[in-house]
Amino acid sequence: MKQHIDTAPIWESYRQDCECPLCLLNTKVEASSVDYFLGESVMEPSQRVEVNKKGFCAGHFKMMYDAGNRLGLALMTHTYMKETIETLRENAKRAKDAAAAEAGKPIFKRLGGQKGAGLAEAAGEVRDLETRCLLCERLSQNMERYVYTLLYMYKHEAEFPKLFSESKGMCLKHYAQALEMAPKHLSGDVLKKFVETLTDIEVKNFERLSGELEWFTNKFDYRNQDKPWGTSKDAVKRSVNKLSHQVVVED
Ligand SMILES: [Zn+2]
Ligand SMILES: [Zn+2]
Structure with missing residues (x-):
């Protein structure tokens, strides 16, 4: 069935x-x-x-x-x-x-x-x-099911690969899980394309976040006091998520 x-x-x-x-x-x-x-x-x-x-x-x-x-x-x-x-x-x-x-x-x-x-x-x-x-245990079973669904969608849902390639990658834990599960459910060109896209967006977004963190620290320099935060204001919170899969709720 x-x-x-x-x-x-x-x-x-x-x-x-x-x-x-x-x-x-x-x-x-x-x-x-x-x-x-x-x-x-x-x-x-x-x-x-x-x-x-x-x-x-x-x-x-x-x-x-x-x-x-x-x-x-x-x-x-x-x-x-x-x-x-x-x-x-x-x-x-x-x-x-x-x-x-x-x-x-x-x-x-x-x-x-x-x-x-x-x-x-x-x-x-x-x-x-x-x-x-x-x-x-229950959580990990559910997450495995979601990663499987993501891989299924990458292969079968025409619009999904584009949305996926425009995403900001994943936290390290889920990135590892996606890499590990990909060859179990994808093959051939789809597998190659998925891993290429995933690894590219992962590295690119770590670089982007690192830049945001740098500007966060630079903002503490009095010479930058009046300059805009840009997207850096919550960069620490997002970095914690990216590196440790902890979603920090409070600011
Ligand atoms: Zn527990
Ligand atoms: Zn995650």
Whole structure:
């Protein structure tokens, strides 16, 4: 069965003036995922099971807290915490056993890379608990789908290559993702043309942004005080986006 390809979000993003149209989509998916996990998913048993298994990373827990739905977050966090306690109980046993084994070893056996290996394993399991994130997973699946759609549009939608070539390129993260996925979905001349265009606009727009940043710093020279900002006023914010895929909202 042919899967439905929703091209509208890509068209919409590429019609906006921004440093990375994929980052715009990423921000939207992230915001709707935060709402989803605080609302709808709390009522869905299968999603609760997933949340209990994986939890969320620091950044996404913070986003969910900042979203203000304390009851949604409390309900979800409570069951996740109960499951985490189970893991911690098992983990505590392993950590104690590892410490006892380590303590019983003669000094010469505790030298080198094996020192504390059992406890390092237990620590690794705890670290997994802290870093695994269901929202990150959902986001990356969605973004992969969007990059696929972009490549599909480049090949099949007559008007898209022009709009794409007039865009300002991408942030480094999405640029890498597009380069990596291109040969999986494009071939022959279309692949060549896509990579040529993408790499050209990427370098060109990094140069353009670097110039804008330079003028931003020059504006702090008193001799330039009265000269116009041009497009440089928000160059720092846009550079953060270009280099780190963080979309800074506040000015
Ligand atoms: Zn991006
Ligand atoms: Zn995350």
